[in-house]
Amino acid sequence: MAGTQHTPPAFRTPLAFRTKAAARTHVWDRLSAEKLAAFPFPPHGRIPNFTGAAAAAQRLFEVPVFAQAKRLKINPDSAQRAVRAEALRRGIDVYVPTPKLAGGFWRIEARAVPPDAVQKAAAMATMPRWAQHIPLSDLPQMDAIVSGSVAVTPSGKRCGKGAGYADREYGILLELGHHPVPVATTVHDVQIVEDFPQTATDEPLHFIATPTRILECPPPVEGAQAAAMGIDWDALTPQDLAAMPVLAELKHILRAAKP
Numbered sequence: 001m002a003g004t005q006h007t008p009p010a011f012r013t014p015l016a017f018r019t020k021a022a023a024r025t026h027v028w029d030r031l032s033a034e035k036l037a038a039f040p041f042p043p044h045g046r047i048p049n050f051t052g053a054a055a056a057a058q059r060l061f062e063v064p065v066f067a068q069a070k071r072l073k074i075n076p077d078s079a080q081r082a083v084r085a086e087a088l089r090r091g092i093d094v095y096v097p098t099p100k101l102a103g104g105f106w107r108i109e110a111r112a113v114p115p116d117a118v119q120k121a122a123a124m125a126t127m128p129r130w131a132q133h134i135p136l137s138d139l140p141q142m143d144a145i146v147s148g149s150v151a152v153t154p155s156g157k158r159c160g161k162g163a164g165y166a167d168r169e170y171g172i173l174l175e176l177g178h179h180p181v182p183v184a185t186t187v188h189d190v191q192i193v194e195d196f197p198q199t200a201t202d203e204p205l206h207f208i209a210t211p212t213r214i215l216e217c218p219p220p221v222e223g224a225q226a227a228a229m230g231i232d233w234d235a236l237t238p239q240d241l242a243a244m245p246v247l248a249e250l251k252h253i254l255r256a257a258k259p
Helices: 019-034 053-060 078-089 117-120 164-177 238-243 245-257
Strands: 073-074 093-095 104-107 133-134 145-146 182-184 207-209 214-216
Touching: 053 073, 053 078, 073 078, 078 093, 078 117, 078 182, 145 207, 164 245, 238 245
Parallel strands: 073 093, 073 145, 145 182, 182 207
Antiparallel strands: 093 104, 104 133, 207 214
């Protein structure tokens, strides 16, 4: 991969934020004010869809690990619909965590999707026709991961809408014994900011694709890959466990695996 490309001056956002919440609000407000958000509206409170999402998806597949992948885990948000569609078009099987992890994971086998149905198979509203629920024990090793983001930094930090689902999905795979793989996101250029705080279980980014460029993030700083410990079980509330039965499924698998 070539090195990090220079940021187009019109998009440059040299802002460091003291909290993730401040970074999120800045990005949501800017996408809205500059009419860079796409349906669904408003962008606030969600992984925002953005103008140029299809172009960013195309750029992502310029990265060899994504272009050559056989299996990708891709988030279910509208902003990454074009990524899911392009993966299926290329014959890549797509694994999608259900919204809020309420229903575990779905698998969409590319060979089962006719070429004229790719867009519908990639859209959450019509995806169930082609998707199959897959138990955690049947999840294969992924070649790479695509996560949705609200704000990101060139150093590889990401923050979502604040619920922590992407970090938990990453942790689930690690708890299952999967080895870490490259993680990417697609965002508008204005979603890239200088800095914001990071926590120990944040999913690290390796690539950022925008409508104009690809950023290859430097190796995470010490401590940034602490998510490799998997799920922070102590941080989960009874309400979390009730809302995400997949975590109970994971606990059962881990108990069964103990000698």
